Amino acid sequence: MNKRDEPLLVIEDLKVAFPGQSAPVIDGLSLTLDRGEVLALVGESGSGKSMTALSLMRLLPSGGAITGGRIRFDGEDVLSLPDRQMNRLRGGRMAMLFQQPQAMLDPTSRVSAQIAEPLRLHRGLGRRAAMGRVLDLLRDVGIPDPAVRARCFSHELSGGMAQRVMMAAALSGDPDMLIADEPTTALDVTVQAQILRLIDEERRKRNLATLLITHDLAVVAALADRVAVMYAGRIVEEGPAKAVLESPQHPYTQALMRCSLLVPDPHGQLLSIPGSGTHARELTCGCRFHPRCSAASQHGLVSRCMRSEPALKPDADGHVTRCWAVETEKETAA
Amino acid sequence: MLARLLQRLLILGLMLLGVSLIAFLVPFVSGGDPVRTILMSRVRDLAVDPAAVEAMRVHLGLDRPLPVQYGTWLWQALQGDLGYSFTSGRPVASEIGRALGVSVTLALTALGIAAAVAIPLGTLAATRPGGTVDSATTLMIQTFVATPEYWLAPMGILVFALYLGWLPSAGWTSWSSLVLPAMVLSLRPMAYFTQVTRATMMDVLQAPYITAARSRGLSMRQTVMRHGLRNGSLPVVTFFALWLAGLLGGSVVIEVIFAIPGMGRLLYEAVVNRDVPMLQGGFVSIVALSILINTIADILYVALNPAVRSGHAH
Ligand SMILES: Nc1ncnc2c1ncn2[C@@H]1O[C@H](COP(=O)(O)OP(=O)(O)OP(=O)(O)O)[C@@H](O)[C@H]1O
Ligand code: SF4
Ligand SMILES: [Mg+2]
Numbered sequence: 001m002n003k004r005d006e007p008l009l010v011i012e013d014l015k016v017a018f019p020g021q022s023a024p025v026i027d028g029l030s031l032t033l034d035r036g037e038v039l040a041l042v043g044e045s046g047s048g049k050s051m052t053a054l055s056l057m058r059l060l061p062s063g064g065a066i067t068g069g070r071i072r073f074d075g076e077d078v079l080s081l082p083d084r085q086m087n088r089l090r091g092g093r094m095a096m097l098f099q100q101p102q103a104m105l106d107p108t109s110r111v112s113a114q115i116a117e118p119l120r121l122h123r124g125l126g127r128r129a130a131m132g133r134v135l136d137l138l139r140d141v142g143i144p145d146p147a148v149r150a151r152c153f154s155h156e157l158s159g160g161m162a163q164r165v166m167m168a169a170a171l172s173g174d175p176d177m178l179i180a181d182e183p184t185t186a187l188d189v190t191v192q193a194q195i196l197r198l199i200d201e202e203r204r205k206r207n208l209a210t211l212l213i214t215h216d217l218a219v220v221a222a223l224a225d226r227v228a229v230m231y232a233g234r235i236v237e238e239g240p241a242k243a244v245l246e247s248p249q250h251p252y253t254q255a256l257m258r259c260s261l262l263v264p265d266p267h268g269q270l271l272s273i274p275g276s277g278t279h280a281r282e283l284t285c286g287c288r289f290h291p292r293c294s295a296a297s298q299h300g301l302v303s304r305c306m307r308s309e310p311a312l313k314p315d316a317d318g319h320v321t322r323c324w325a326v327e328t329e330k331e332t333a334a
Numbered sequence: 335m336l337a338r339l340l341q342r343l344l345i346l347g348l349m350l351l352g353v354s355l356i357a358f359l360v361p362f363v364s365g366g367d368p369v370r371t372i373l374m375s376r377v378r379d380l381a382v383d384p385a386a387v388e389a390m391r392v393h394l395g396l397d398r399p400l401p402v403q404y405g406t407w408l409w410q411a412l413q414g415d416l417g418y419s420f421t422s423g424r425p426v427a428s429e430i431g432r433a434l435g436v437s438v439t440l441a442l443t444a445l446g447i448a449a450a451v452a453i454p455l456g457t458l459a460a461t462r463p464g465g466t467v468d469s470a471t472t473l474m475i476q477t478f479v480a481t482p483e484y485w486l487a488p489m490g491i492l493v494f495a496l497y498l499g500w501l502p503s504a505g506w507t508s509w510s511s512l513v514l515p516a517m518v519l520s521l522r523p524m525a526y527f528t529q530v531t532r533a534t535m536m537d538v539l540q541a542p543y544i545t546a547a548r549s550r551g552l553s554m555r556q557t558v559m560r561h562g563l564r565n566g567s568l569p570v571v572t573f574f575a576l577w578l579a580g581l582l583g584g585s586v587v588i589e590v591i592f593a594i595p596g597m598g599r600l601l602y603e604a605v606v607n608r609d610v611p612m613l614q615g616g617f618v619s620i621v622a623l624s625i626l627i628n629t630i631a632d633i634l635y636v637a638l639n640p641a642v643r644s645g646h647a648h
Contacts, residue, residue, distance in 0.1 A: 059548055062463075062540070083553070091551030104546040106561045107641050117550045117560075153640040154543075169550060 008074055008209045009033040009056070009177060015068035016051050016060065016233075023281045024067065025051050027233045030312075035176065036207040040220040040241065042256065043230030048281075049213045050099075052230070053179045056211075057090055074176065092122035095170035097180040097199075101162035101187075105154035111165050112150035118173030137168040141198060160191035164198065171202060177209040185215065196223065217257065221245055229253045232280035232288040235312065239319030249321040251295040285309065287324065299325040338636070346629055353621045354411065357614045358404050369396055416615035421607045426615040429600065434582070434619060436506060437589075437596035441581035443512055444519035445574060452524050453570065456531025457563070460539060461554055471528060478525035487518045487591040504593040515592045519585060523577050530573050531566065538566040567638055575631030579624035583616075 009032060016026035026048045033039050041049050054060050056071060058078065071078040073089065081089065095118075098104045105114060115137060116130040125133060131150075138146035141164040154162060163183060170178060180199060184192035200223055203210045212223060220227050220241055228238040229250065237250040248254045280288045286306040290296055296305040301324050312320045313327055321327075369391045391397050395406065410416075416426035459468040494514055495503035502511045538544065539562060547557045584598025597616065604612035636642050 054545075057549055059545055061545075087551050087553050089551075090549055096546075096549040098542065098546060100542060103542040106543040106547065106565065108564045108639065109561060113560075114547070114550070117547070117552060121551045155641040166546070173551065 006072070006075060007032040007034045007037075009211075010072040011052075011056075011069065012071075013069040014052070014055060014066065014071065016048070016055055016064060017067045018064050023233075023284075025064075025233050025281065026055065027281065029069070029230075029233070029235055031228055031235065031238070033177065033209045033211060035209050036203075037226065038203065038210045038212055038224045040224035040227040041211060041213045041230060042215065042217070042220060042227060044215075044256075047230040048233040049230055050181050051233075053096065053181045053211065053213060056179060057094065057096060058086055059090075088122065091118040091170075091173040091175070093173075093175050094177040094179065095173060095175040097163065097166050097170055097178070097183040099182040099185050101159055101166045101183075102154050102157065104166055105157075105162060107154050109153075110150070111152050111154070111157070115150075115165065115169045115172050118169065122173040133172070134168070137172050138165075140171070140202070141165070141168045142194075143168070158191075159187045160195060163187065163191075163195050167195075167198060167202070171206070174206075175208065177211070178203060179211045179213075181213045182215065183212075184219075199223075217245065229256070232283075234288065234322065235320075236289065236322045237320065238312070240317065243317065243319045249315075249319070249326045250289075250323050251293050251325065252289050255292075287322075295323070295325045299328060301325055301328070339633075342629060342632060346625055349625055350622055353625075354408055354618055355404065357618045358407055360614055360617070361610045369394065411615075411618065416618070417611035419604075419612050420609045421603070421612075426611045429612065430597075430615050430619050433584070433595060433597045433600040434623070436594060437582060437584040437598065440512065440516055440519065440584075440588070440594065440596060441578055443516040444581070445523055445577055447516060447520040448524035448527050448577075449570075449574060451520075452527030453531050453563075456528040457535050457558060457566075459528070459532045460535035461558065463536060468532075471532065475525040475529055478521040481521065483518055483522070483585070483587050484591070486521065487515070487588060490514050490518050491591075504591075506594050511592075511594075515588050515594060519581070519588050526577075527570070527573065531570055534566045534569045535562060538562050541565070564638065568635055571631055571634050571638065575627050579627050582620050582623055582627075 011029060011031045014026050014029040015024050017024040029048075029052060031039065031041075031052075041052065043049055051060065051064065054064075055066055056073075056078070058066075060066070066079060069079075073094065076085075076089075078086070078089070105111065112131060112134045115134045116125075116127075119125045119130040119133050120127070123133075134150055135146045138149055143149050143161065143164050149157075149161070149165075157165065178199070183199065184195050187195060196219060199210070199212075202208065212219070214220060224241040226239065227241045227244045228235050229244070229252065230236070231252050237244060237248065237253045244253065245257070248257050280291070283291075285308065287293070287296075287309055290302070290305040293305065296302045304324055310322050310324045310327060312322045313330075314320045315330065369387050395403065414427050416430070418424065419426055419429060422429070455467070455471055455474075459465075459471040462468060491503045491514065494501045501514045502508070503514075505511050535558075539558075544557055544561060547561045548554070552560065582597065583601065584596040586598040586602050588594065589596045589598040590602070597620070600612070601616050603609070604616060
């Protein structure tokens, strides 16, 4: 395929595993992300959202390994890049925000030094030029008194401030893609909206492709072009944000929606769906959601759901779902 | 920060006072009458004349009340007067000063060598746990820990001094006479430093800010240099201070084998000769110096850690 026609990021059949675990944490995940597009990745805790994000950067925690699949970024095969070129990609073309902004800053190093790293590594700026640019970036991300803040250490910053600093560091290498792994989950509710607005503004200004990992469907509705729902290391539903939110197909997505609609949670997080997804990926066959699925019995599909895993099936407008019940419904409708 | 420092200084003062009291009491608790001890050490086998004992007692001011004696002793010690050696008759303070200088030089050289090898090696091992460097390092640690100095030192002399003839076999005359004993002395701390560095760096490299630094495009090497070492330096500094304090008393084995006039030999001989003033002086100065080293390590710890520096430590 021509480099021009291909989306900026293409993940194909990604598999990630940790030694000593019976099942892979990511199993056959495929996604694409276009330039300037916002893709939201949702799913309950442990479904593999962070591992997906870290795989893109090839920064899995020690032990974790990508055991299969391909990742292409702007036509380059990320998984076979030599280390030097991978370092150039990180921070220079793809940047990342994390859940715990304060823990992400080196406690013994000044904020300015950390923001300056991509400038010096990827933009080739000298020390003085980099420092000037750091102040501009701090201003861009809405930090008052940049000259003072630049000299701060992480413990002198609030969570919101620290995330703004991380944003400045992420933007400093002028990347094409931003990966934001629950960037507001650890922050005060009042600050969450500000940070999300900042991310939205900057990514518009810079035409950043954005992979936004979140628990919050309201955030998805406000920011995302498309949304992918993960369960047990797989995508179970994916499509235009509006379509998925207005008519969720997969029973798991429907349950997610019900939880967040019916019971407003003070922390802006999802209340849990009955049962647990923790061991779902250790199932060896069938739909990984079947132990918790009520649709299976309603459609008389229990034995099929237990025996074989459904594939992702598209409908007319690029909305794909991995579910036997949805598939059979469509067949009968057709 | 200032309050912390003042508090440290106060504690330091109190500790030194306690130490001086213990040192002062050494002759009283260690073997009966100090005057008899002194006389016996001078006249050896002869029976001691009671009249001489009494005269000596008055002469030395030992007939005064204990607190007065302690006050006088402390006041003189503070002015650098630790009395005179029973055996050599020379001032204890200058003898100790010389020996301490030798032992500190030896200790710092040995620990310097140890750190220069251990920090890069431990760090390298930590970046690839289970790798070749790591396995070789583990082997080295085990070997060095298990090798006794009383075997290594003669072997060193045999090879480098007698066979190759590169270095002097003993004595304390030039810089070259420092090399062999320092190397022998460095191996054990080197092994432990490497272990501590490796464990610390393994922890540090798991930290979230390391992943974040990598995500900005720093290579592993750059990440270790800019964000790893400083965060890993705290336990290593503490460890270094502990070893330095431990080596102040000198290493008897090394100093005897290499004929080095350090603290180890000085104190060893003082014990053998029941040289009470020397023992008192040695004890006070070693403990005072250890406390000083620990205080410096403490200050360094604060200097290396911005969160502690501004009172945000947890
Ligand atoms: N360091 C690790 N060692 C072993 N297994 C791990 C490690 N980190 C994650 N995992 C496994 O990978 C699975 C997916 O984890 P991941 O962090 O991607 O979940 P997540 O979707 O990001 O969850 P959350 O919403 O809690 O952040 C987890 O269930 C866990 O079992
Ligand atoms: S495939 Fe079956 S078990 Fe899985 S979600 Fe669909 S209906 Fe439920
Ligand atoms: Mg996560």
